[in-house]
Amino acid sequence: MNRDELIQVAKIGRLVGLRGELKLNIHCDFPEQFSSNNTFFTDKNFNLKVESFNEKKNTILFRGFQSRESAAKLVNVNLFTTKDESLKNCKLETGEFFWFEMIGSSVVDDDKEIGVVDDIQRIAQSDYLIIKTSSGFVKEGLPKLFYLPYVDRYIVDFDKDNRVVTTKDAYGILENS
Numbered sequence: 001m002n003r004d005e006l007i008q009v010a011k012i013g014r015l016v017g018l019r020g021e022l023k024l025n026i027h028c029d030f031p032e033q034f035s036s037n038n039t040f041f042t043d044k045n046f047n048l049k050v051e052s053f054n055e056k057k058n059t060i061l062f063r064g065f066q067s068r069e070s071a072a073k074l075v076n077v078n079l080f081t082t083k084d085e086s087l088k089n090c091k092l093e094t095g096e097f098f099w100f101e102m103i104g105s106s107v108v109d110d111d112k113e114i115g116v117v118d119d120i121q122r123i124a125q126s127d128y129l130i131i132k133t134s135s136g137f138v139k140e141g142l143p144k145l146f147y148l149p150y151v152d153r154y155i156v157d158f159d160k161d162n163r164v165v166t167t168k169d170a171y172g173i174l175e176n177s
Contacts, residue, residue, distance in 0.1 A: 006041060006080035007100060016059050020071035024060045030090040031055050038089060040079040097160055105163040107131050109170040117165060118145065133174060146177040
């Protein structure tokens with residue numbers, strides 16, 4: 001599997017029980033994807049199939065790792081899924097989308113393309129678009145990257161089909177970065 005096709009969705013934490021339960025530190029907005037029988041990839045070359053997941057306690061049990069001793073091998077392992085699996089297992093509401101759908105999209109402010117979404121980060125409880133500034137603005141002395149809060153104040157629309165984020169006042173943040 002190509003590493004670029006994978007999305008990190010969680011990191012496995014400490015052991016929690018005698019049967020191999022592990023604390024799951026979820027890095028996504030869709031805990032329902034950890035349901036029984038779903039499979040995940042790891043950075044340690046394991047393919048893990050979920051036996052059970054307790055959403056209230058964020059604990060998970062994987063098939064074949066149902067003892068404390070075997071599950072200990074999974075502590076601090078990152079869990080990944082594919083984009084296709086995310087699209088299949090995670091139900092989005094109208095107007096919602098995945099981060100991977102927005103990354104790489106053009107950012108337009110006042111009919112000017114000011115950059116491209118390079119990444120998205122969650123800082124505290126807020127999401128920020130990390131925008132790679134268009135080369136023309138960089139030549140004018142503006143920063144190569146800037147952070148734009150993903151809030152209604154700045155984000156007008158995301159056209160998923162054309163991969164365009166329409167913003168307002170984002171250029172002001174770029175100028176003041």
